[in-house]
Amino acid sequence: MKLTILGTGNAIATRCYNTCFAVQDHGQTLLVDAGGGNAILKRLPAAGISINGIHTLFVTHKHIDHLLGVIWIIRVVTMNMLKGIYDGELTIYSHDEVTALLAYMSEHLLTGKQAALIGKRLHLVALKDGEGFTGAGHKITVFDIHSTKAKQFGFVMDLGGGQRLTCCGDEPCPQSAETLAAGSAWMLHEAFCRYSDRDIYKPYDKHHSTVKDACALAERLKVQNLILYHTEDDHLADRKALYKAEGRQYYSGRLEIPDDLEGFYIPSN
Template sequence: MKLTMLGTGNALVTDCYNTCFVLQDEDEYFMVDAGGGNGVLSQLKKAGIDWKEVRNIFITHKHIDHLLGAVWLMRMICQYMRQNQYEGEANIYGHSEVIQTLRSIAEMVLQKSEVTYLNRRLHLIAVEDGEEKEIMGRRVKFFDIHSTKDKQFGFTMELSKGKKLTCCGDEPYNISEKEYVVGSCWLLHEAFCLHSQADVFHPYEKHHSTVKDACQLAQEFGVENLILYHTEDKSLHQRKKLYMAEGETYFRGNLYVPDDLETILL
């Protein structure tokens, strides 16, 4: 199984794509978030992933840098279904507000002949806090991160040999997530900037954390592998080096600061 970061940046980046990624198990794909526009199609192409094979998508929340790329995927899927160039079905998961937003946008901007495929072959599936689904033959549990900004869900996925991967969305860890985060083999957590530059980027005012914060959390909860994303892009050419240097001071496991399109074997 492998993970490909399609994008690693926060909402306002211009030198990389907004944070989203794809989990791949042989010929099956599970995409998490879709960035802020049709750039997601370009990122998938650059990653060597056929968008038509991405049959399961999860949108964590309705902020535009996570949701609007999904609208483009919906357009492509429905258009190709209408043209008989898309076989089978596809699923988009999200909490009720995400699903309602996607449905409303689709009804406003897609052709009627395309909208007709919603819930017939393109299924918009609202999930509840603690609900489980089987995706790529693996148990996935969705959970509310209890954001004070906007409703947002994360998820945890069963890996082989009893291990698990947990995604906390794009906000700092909340104590309500403890049962999912503790003991994760892989943890995906946002890190808006270096702790040493918190006075420059003001992450806490934006409901985000620093590299130090995320690494201390992972160390405390026995995480084996930590992936940091949703960062600023002002230090992009040195981001990996700088973030690794700060993070390794606080986390003794395997630390990853991926670039766009980088693939990690799980």
């Protein structure tokens, strides 16, 4: 299985793209979020991913840095459907607030012919806490992170052989999901900045973690591999070294601080 981090930045990042990623396995592609604009249309081909090969999309929540790129995906996919160059259907999974918002925006922003494809070849499926779907050939179970900012889902992907990949969403992993996340082979977790820079970036005011917080959590939950993203973008040139230097003080597993478009190969069944 290949995991490609398409964007690593926080909501107002301008030196890198907003956080989103793709999972490819079993000849299928799962896109998770799409960032905040049409730059997703450039990121996908840069990662070697065809938009016409995406048939499953999961949206964690409605914040613009995760949602607006989805509208561009919908626009291009429906346009390609009408041109006859997109085969099959696209299914977008999220919770009810996101699916309702995407339906409303599509109805008012797309052409009539494009909007008419929703419910026919483009499906908006609202999930509830604990429900699941299949993406990139793997069973995925969603969980509500109980955000106080906007309703938001994380998920756990079954990699087979008792291994799991956990995406904690856009905020710290909630205590209610720790049982699901514990022992994960891989965890994707936000880290707005280093703990040493907390007075500059004020991550706690935004309901975000620091590198120290995310790493201490992963160590406590015995996570084997940790990927940190959704960061500030002032330290891109030396972000890997700076974040790893702080993180290694609190986490003993494999720690990755990816750049945009960086990929990881993950064993799966």
